[in-house]
Amino acid sequence: MSGVAGIELKFAVKRGVAWGTAVECGANDGVLVLPGALKATMDDKPDDSLGLFWPTDSDRGAVVAAEGGRPAYLRYDSIDVLIAHFMGTSGAPTYTSGVATNGTGAGSTTTLLKTGAGWTINEHAGKFWQCSADSGQPTNVGAVRRIVSNTADTLTFAAALPAATSATTQGSMSAGIATHNYDLADNLDGVFVTVAMNEKIGIKEAPSLKLSEMVIKGTTGNPLQIIFKGPAYNVIFNSAVNTLATFANVTYREQRNRMLYSQGVMRVNAQGGGALGSGDIFYPKEFELTAKRAMKGVYGAGGSFDNIDEPTNDGTPEVQLKITMPRHTEITPFTDWADSSVYKKMDITFTGALISGSSYRKMVLSFPNLKYANVDTPEQRGILENERLFNCLSAAAAPTGMTGITKPFRLQLVNTFGGDPLQAGN
Numbered sequence: 458m459s460g461v462a463g464i465e466l467k468f469a470v471k472r473g474v475a476w477g478t479a480v481e482c483g484a485n486d487g488v489l490v491l492p493g494a495l496k497a498t499m500d501d502k503p504d505d506s507l508g509l510f511w512p513t514d515s516d517r518g519a520v521v522a523a524e525g526g527r528p529a530y531l532r533y534d535s536i537d538v539l540i541a542h543f544m545g546t547s548g549a550p551t552y553t554s555g556v557a558t559n560g561t562g563a564g565s566t567t568t569l570l571k572t573g574a575g576w577t578i579n580e581h582a583g584k585f586w587q588c589s590a591d592s593g594q595p596t597n598v599g600a601v602r603r604i605v606s607n608t609a610d611t612l613t614f615a616a617a618l619p620a621a622t623s624a625t626t627q628g629s630m631s632a633g634i635a636t637h638n639y640d641l642a643d644n645l646d647g648v649f650v651t652v653a654m655n656e657k658i659g660i661k662e663a664p665s666l667k668l669s670e671m672v673i674k675g676t677t678g679n680p681l682q683i684i685f686k687g688p689a690y691n692v693i694f695n696s697a698v699n700t701l702a703t704f705a706n707v708t709y710r711e712q713r714n715r716m717l718y719s720q721g722v723m724r725v726n727a728q729g730g731g732a733l734g735s736g737d738i739f740y741p742k743e744f745e746l747t748a749k750r751a752m753k754g755v756y757g758a759g760g761s762f763d764n765i766d767e768p769t770n771d772g773t774p775e776v777q778l779k780i781t782m783p784r785h786t787e788i789t790p791f792t793d794w795a796d797s798s799v800y801k802k803m804d805i806t807f808t809g810a811l812i813s814g815s816s817y818r819k820m821v822l823s824f825p826n827l828k829y830a831n832v833d834t835p836e837q838r839g840i841l842e843n844e845r846l847f848n849c850l851s852a853a854a855a856p857t858g859m860t861g862i863t864k865p866f867r868l869q870l871v872n873t874f875g876g877d878p879l880q881a882g883n
Contacts (some may be wrong), residue, residue: 480698527686615883633873645668726802741783777846778846806821817871
């Protein structure tokens with residue numbers, strides 16, 4: 458066989474279930490990525506005993522595994538799983554023109570009965586259904602499940618609901634437009650992924666990987682990029698779960714709709730001022746959002762001396778936003794930086810292609826409480842640029858125009874994915 462070219466590498470990510478145990482990637486788990494660094498190291502320790510001038514044996518030490526920096530183009534439709542597993546919350550999306558689909562009889566944990574619906578066989582396969590109310594089984598409320606098949610009057614789900622459906626079960630079915638609000642969770646306990654990379658000659662797999670850092674950046678004239686990092690349980694090459702045979706089932710949710718810097722609108726004003734409007738628009742040449750969680754896994758506690766247990770919080774997280782203005786035209790950022798009482802709020806909106814009706818693909822980054830960390834205008838012979846670095850802080854209360862947003866930032870996506878990437882069967 459000829460060698461492998463990077464262009465042939467294929468990448469898949471799926472929600473994990475048990476730390477250290479891989480899950481099989483399949484339909485809609487493919488993610489388009491750029492060259493990164495999914496690696497593991499194990500110190501090889503030669504026997505240095507006295508009397509052995511030339512060691513005759515060596516032994517492997519503990520595993521240090523991580524995704525050291527996995528970039529990808531930021532897309533409107535196909536990156537939800539990675540974003541959700543860094544942010545830590547997703548929740549049931551809001552459906553635009555969702556179809557009310559309520560139970561009318563005793564179903565099961567994997568079926569919903571709707572007598573007399575008159576559906577065409579499997580016309581709803583691949584859509585999503587979410588429970589909005591269930592007086593008999595309230596644990597079902599908020600559950601989102603992918604529909605794998607349907608008969609004339611029955612939906613069948615990809616994974617079990619907390620309880621069996623009944624005539625009291627109420628919900629709606631996705632109609633191709635969904636709004637997702639991804640907010641920062643205080644911890645990522647139980648939130649991690651399996652990563653599998655098809656290298657043509659075999660599969661490289663991280664059975665469990667925790668996404669502890671996310672960077673979103675954009676610059677004039679280019680598509681936006683998103684970068685993920687995080688510790689892993691291990692990286693292996695002989696998985697019995699993800700193999701060349703199973704990877705043949707991996708498909709991509711979609712392969713278009715990159716976010717372009719030219720699609721963006723950025724607005725900023727005083728944190729205590731009115732809602733952001735057209736008069737608050739500004740035009741930086743580039744921006745970079747960096748969010749880092751201090752996380753650590755330890756050896757031994759997870760039942761293995763050589764592999765870390767599931768990483769948990771190990772310090773204060775850090776969120777910063779860097780903005781670069783193409784010309785140095787005002788002194789106000791410096792005076793605002795010098796004044797410790799000045800706080801800002803900001804939003805960054807990217808609008809993509811039309812989905813249907815009046816709904817467009819969209820991403821909105823909302824920052825309810827920004828404070829200058831530094832302002833600089835590096836000296837050079839040419840045009841001077843102005844660099845502004847903000848600490849992204851939580852807010853005591855949501856500012857005007859940002860209802861419900863108090864964490865350092867919210868990432869909102871409007872796209873065609875109707876599922877919740879942090880739930881089973883999505």
